[in-house]
Amino acid sequence: MAEVTQIIHNYLRHDKKFPHVFCPGCGHGIVLGSLIRSVHALGIPKDDVVLVAGIGCSGRIPVYVDFNTVHAVHGRALTMATGIKMANPKLHVIVIMGDGDALSIGGNHFIHAARRNIGLSVLVLNNFIYGMTGGQCSSTTPQGDWSTTTPHGAMEKSFDLVNLTSAAGANHVARGTTFHVKTLDKLMTNTLTKPGFNFLEVLTPCHTQYGRKNKFKNPVEMYKWLKSTAMPLEAYNKLAPEKRGNRIPIGVFQEREETPLEVSYENMRKQLRGA
Amino acid sequence: MIAKRKTPREIFALGAEAVVEGALLAGCSFYGGYPITPSSEIMEAMAARLPKTENGVFIQMEDEIASMGTIIGASMAGRKAMTATSGPGFSLMQELIGYACMTEVPLVIVNVMRGGPSTGLPTSPAQGDVQQARWGTHGDHSIIVLSATDVQDCLQMTVTAFNYAEKYRTPVILLLDEITAHTREKITIPSPNDIEIFSRLQPTMPPEWYKPFEETVRGVPPMPPLGAGYRFHYTGLTHDDHGFPTSKPEEVESAVSRQFRKIDQFFFDIQIVDEHRAEDCEMLVVAFGSVARSAQLAVDQARELGIKAGLLNLKTLFPFPRGAVEKVIGNCKTILVPEMNMGQMSREVKRVNDGRCKVKTLNRIDGHIITPKQILDSLRKG
Numbered sequence: 001m002a003e004v005t006q007i008i009h010n011y012l013r014h015d016k017k018f019p020h021v022f023c024p025g026c027g028h029g030i031v032l033g034s035l036i037r038s039v040h041a042l043g044i045p046k047d048d049v050v051l052v053a054g055i056g057c058s059g060r061i062p063v064y065v066d067f068n069t070v071h072a073v074h075g076r077a078l079t080m081a082t083g084i085k086m087a088n089p090k091l092h093v094i095v096i097m098g099d100g101d102a103l104s105i106g107g108n109h110f111i112h113a114a115r116r117n118i119g120l121s122v123l124v125l126n127n128f129i130y131g132m133t134g135g136q137c138s139s140t141t142p143q144g145d146w147s148t149t150t151p152h153g154a155m156e157k158s159f160d161l162v163n164l165t166s167a168a169g170a171n172h173v174a175r176g177t178t179f180h181v182k183t184l185d186k187l188m189t190n191t192l193t194k195p196g197f198n199f200l201e202v203l204t205p206c207h208t209q210y211g212r213k214n215k216f217k218n219p220v221e222m223y224k225w226l227k228s229t230a231m232p233l234e235a236y237n238k239l240a241p242e243k244r245g246n247r248i249p250i251g252v253f254q255e256r257e258e259t260p261l262e263v264s265y266e267n268m269r270k271q272l273r274g275a
Numbered sequence: 276m277i278a279k280r281k282t283p284r285e286i287f288a289l290g291a292e293a294v295v296e297g298a299l300l301a302g303c304s305f306y307g308g309y310p311i312t313p314s315s316e317i318m319e320a321m322a323a324r325l326p327k328t329e330n331g332v333f334i335q336m337e338d339e340i341a342s343m344g345t346i347i348g349a350s351m352a353g354r355k356a357m358t359a360t361s362g363p364g365f366s367l368m369q370e371l372i373g374y375a376c377m378t379e380v381p382l383v384i385v386n387v388m389r390g391g392p393s394t395g396l397p398t399s400p401a402q403g404d405v406q407q408a409r410w411g412t413h414g415d416h417s418i419i420v421l422s423a424t425d426v427q428d429c430l431q432m433t434v435t436a437f438n439y440a441e442k443y444r445t446p447v448i449l450l451l452d453e454i455t456a457h458t459r460e461k462i463t464i465p466s467p468n469d470i471e472i473f474s475r476l477q478p479t480m481p482p483e484w485y486k487p488f489e490e491t492v493r494g495v496p497p498m499p500p501l502g503a504g505y506r507f508h509y510t511g512l513t514h515d516d517h518g519f520p521t522s523k524p525e526e527v528e529s530a531v532s533r534q535f536r537k538i539d540q541f542f543f544d545i546q547i548v549d550e551h552r553a554e555d556c557e558m559l560v561v562a563f564g565s566v567a568r569s570a571q572l573a574v575d576q577a578r579e580l581g582i583k584a585g586l587l588n589l590k591t592l593f594p595f596p597r598g599a600v601e602k603v604i605g606n607c608k609t610i611l612v613p614e615m616n617m618g619q620m621s622r623e624v625k626r627v628n629d630g631r632c633k634v635k636t637l638n639r640i641d642g643h644i645i646t647p648k649q650i651l652d653s654l655r656k657g
């Protein structure tokens with residue numbers, strides 16, 4: 001444990017930005033921990049990492065880590081990340097977004113970035129709600145659930161991010177949770193190494209805004225829910241459909257080997273210049 | 276690569292193509308955009324040219340918000356980056372223009388104006404975005420807005436736009452009108468050796484000493500590209516000189532006022548105006564863009580009729596060239612401000628004039644050019 005803490009300390013701006021803003025029990029810190037462990041395990045130099053985030057609680061993550069960090073505007077993190085990656089393909093560009101940020105306001109950019117298959121590592125921290133602005137409904141809030149803007153229960157269907165991203169054309173698509181941390185670390189490392197649009201959805205509890213309104217008494221209840229609901233994709237696929245109920249599969253859903261945009265662009269440029 | 280050419284050369288080009296020539300000369304290597312009339316020719320020429328250059332990147336984004344986002348990212352990564360748009364697209368860009376002001380990211384936005392509001396008059400000339408260019412995004416901020424009169428000027432002012440963006444770490448807006456962008460004329464592309472090109476200051480200190488938003492004499496801190504070893508935080512939140520969010524009144528005050536000062540204290544460098552027969556004029560025309568071209572002819576015709584007319588052609592619209600206007604209004608009885616809008620520039624002229632002489636307006640919003648005759652008629656009435 002001490003060793004892990006030590007590693008993490010090497011990556012934090014601990015003399016500048018602490019204490020942090022996250023509520024006790026929030027999953028966002030767990031995702032950050034996993035990200036740092038993966039960057040460290042892969043030996044990616046801090047200078048090569050650009051961490052771009054949108055706006056929301058998830059958007060606050062970059063300020064705490066000693067990478068090149070960009071806190072963009074709501075929903076547009078992927079647009080800036082696209083500019084950064086195309087301008088300098090050598091950089092490891094990692095994008096962190098909330099579900100509202102990525103799929104509601106940023107939905108158009110999201111599907112197009114996946115379609116372009118540009119080389120980004122994209123993390124969506126799905127807590128089913130708008131955390132920062134006080135618990136309004138998101139495009140991932142499960143139908144029937146409560147939020148401050150669905151006081152009579154959510155009417156609309158929610159997005160399945162894994163299906164959406166696969167259909168849009170991403171090379172790699174995965175899902176993990178902040179309860180299954182070992183699996184998360186594996187998926188995270190994968191997300192940081194594969195070429196092309198690399199998407200990882202992380203189910204993460206927001207007890208403060210989502211849990212309270214949806215009959216989770218405390219953060220522990222939320223983690224218990226993640227534990228009992230999520231299951232490995234392979235096992236899920238073996239389950240008879242009628243037995244699946246509301247279980248959520250986690251693991252790697254899509255693996256393609258298509259050439260990332262920045263690489264095909266470089267190839268075109270070489271061809272045009274006769275090199 | 277065009278930058279290798281040693282001698283000037285002449286081409287027959289659209290204003291839009293001249294913008295592209297100017298951008299490439301200035302060192303632009305990144306274009307992100309979304310097509311919209313009457314600006315699309317800029318995008319199309321960029322699409323053809325950039326991939327043929329050494330490291331040029333052209334990308335067509337899904338909308339104008341995304342276009343602004345990519346060029347901000349590209350500029351952070353060290354590129355000179357640009358986009359071009361018209362009315363509705365310019366409106367969509369505003370939130371990110373504010374972000375670029377706040378994070379002090381240099382870039383160039385060309386807005387070939389069309390009639391509005393809304394989809395308005397897609398291919399007809401208008402000058403209705405003057406105040407949007409100045410105040411389109413929310414909050415208080417300084418900004419540089421330029422314009423161009425003819426095709427050669429489109430090239431020159433694009434180079435100037437990049438130079439200002441880099442020198443002052445700020446977005447620069449180049450406001451063109453449809454007539455300027457769609458006129459085809461012979462222009463000279465200067466040899467790269469004959470023009471001055473400015474690139475953003477790079478830090479020379481070790482990374483631990485570097486403060487990305489530091490107070491400096493010029494008020495413009497150096498800006499390294501992402502990945503160069505200077506790790507810091509960009510945010511649209513009001514930040515301290517290290518880039519970390521702050522709400523301490525003294526830090527907020529100093530950050531925001533430096534952002535104003537870095538542009539405002541260099542008025543003398545930024546304010547470009549062309550005077551035509553203005554030294555002794557009693558009737559001054561203040562105009563910009565294609566209207567200034569009509570005005571120049573009208574002024575010459577008025578002089579032939581014995582009317583002491585002169586022209587102040589504004590190449591810089593903001594910061595408003597107050598000094599240049601004040602200098603000529605001394606002898607003036609009347610200032611005439613012809614413009615293709617309901618009076619967006621005359622507001623500025625009236626503000627500077629402050630009641631000293633008569634300010635007449637001549638407005639046209641029907642999608643048609645303001646002719647020399649209209650201006651002459653107005654000058655004759657006094």
Ligand SMILES: Cc1ncc(C[n+]2csc(CCOP(=O)(O)OP(=O)(O)O)c2C)c(N)n1
Nearest residue numbers: 055056057058074098099100101130131132
């Ligand atoms: C253009 C714009 N619209 C609205 C907002 C207000 N806003 C800030 S964060 C947020 C939602 C955040 O939710 P999510 O992206 O799911 O992230 P979380 O806070 O749950 O991590 C909203 C609506 C904004 N900042 N900008």
Ligand code: SF4
Nearest residue numbers: 022023026057131206
């Ligand atoms: S409001 Fe929710 S998402 Fe935001 S910090 Fe608290 S628990 Fe986390």
